[in-house]
Amino acid sequence: MIGPGDQIESLAEIxxxxxLFGIGIELSLEELRHSWREFLTIGTIQVGLCCLVIVILCRLFGIETATAIVVAMSVAVSSTxxxxxxxxxxxxxxxxAGRRAIGILLFQDAAILPVVMWMAASERHGSGAVSFAISSILLAIPLILAIPILRLVVARWIVPGLGRLRSTEIAVLFALLVLTPFGYLSYVMNLPVALGALAAGLVLNGNRMTKQLDALAQPFRETFGAIFFISLGAYLNLQELHEITMGTLIFCPLCLVAKAASLVLALRWSGLPWRSAVGLGATLFQMGELSFLLLWNGRQTGIVSxxxxxxxxxxxxANLMATPVLxxxxxxxxxxSVAERQPDRTASGDSxxxxxxxxxxxxxxxxxxxxxxxxGMDVCLVDQSPLNLQPFAQQGFRTICGDGREADVLQRAEILDSAMVVVCVPDDGVAIAIVKAARQLNPRATIIARCRYQSHRSALERAGANCIIVEEIEAAWAVQRFLQESKR
Incomplete structure (x- = not known):
């Protein structure tokens, strides 16, 4: 229903x-710093092997080398x-597994840079193309080197001042102030503005206001992100689908097979068992958001037919639609795999x-x-309502949206490593189920449970609660204290 046009494309790019700005904020550079050599090696194997196989396939199907490079890079990239x-x-x-996946994603995003520079330079001819490529590379180097310096400046001098102001509006304006120049510099260098946004997010990463800034930017991210995924149909010209040849229909699935094989082989080489390598490969199987922009630019410049x-x-x-299942x-x-279930404390920067x-x-x-x-405790709040969690996320709390009765939700809240569980739901039946699930996952934790009616206290005790606060009894004591004070 929405056709291709400048307005919808601009909104999609925003x-x-x-x-990617949100991804940059949430990434933990401290975790990646411990094993960057491993990530560099895995990323090189995955991207290099995938691109090599796809370029060979392209040549076998009679596709030109320039087109093969764009297609190979578009398929090799996953959705960060x-x-x-x-x-x-x-x-x-x-x-x-998570650290390997994040390392591959970052390497894929970085690997796009030479391809984008080459596409921009290919529009020029002769010495102009060479000088343009060289100038783009020279401009990109100081931008990359500035990230750790600006990150230190923000964490040491700017964030403490923002914390003293206690103004969410100023925090949002500051985040946009950091985002704008990075996006503009990327545009000047003929790079995707999204990569500049990723760099801006990395600048705001690693300080005590990181989670708050991420939560404050969430409305912008969710709104424009929804527009991007909705607008994917605008990038697809349905009227030209009947012109697709049989050879092209055979070639495209083979590209995805090449990507799947490269992912599994690279992850297996990194030391993961075959089972975990296949599972992690399934999560990285889709084509990414930068793939759509790369293909669109290739179509506009005439490189891709x-x-x-x-x-x-x-x-x-279609692959993106199947991603949740994968x-x-x-x-x-x-x-x-038991080995993949436990966090790696040595490489983690967790407190x-x-x-x-x-x-x-x-x-x-x-x-x-x-x-x-x-x-001084690290609190993670779990609730089924995102609206209830949003204010706490803005204050820097860890939040998980989901049903506390489900083991997956509790594991995402890191209940296995928690010393205490506090159940504050107003429904006693739900509280009993939550206490049972929490006790099964963590037999050593202290569980404090809210109980509305005295008749349900014994059920909570049998479920595994250590301390039960009964509202009926607490209300009776409050009334009793009031009556005693009123007699004085």
């Missing part, structure tokens, strides 16, 4: 910008947004603060979370 979000929600970002473009876009959209299936396989899982982000849960934070 969506990619905010999506979808995969990183899935690993964050499932709590796998600190696991060996119309039938090949439409065939790749059709398969990419991600769920992949995580089920990864979780089956040693005692962890608390608080289920139920209502008024009662909010007061308890604030008090636990003053005691």
């Amino acid at each position: 969506g990619v910008v905010f999506l 947004v979808i995969v990183f979000r899935a690993f964050t929600e499932w709590g796998y970002t600190t696991h060996p 119309g039938d090949l473009y439409n065939a790749l876009m059709l398969i990419a959209v 991600v769920y299936w992949g995580f089920r396989i990864i979780r089956g 040693e603060l005692p962890k608390v899982v608080l289920i139920g982000a209502g008024p009662m849960g909010g007061h308890i979370a604030a008090y636990l934070e003053t005691l």
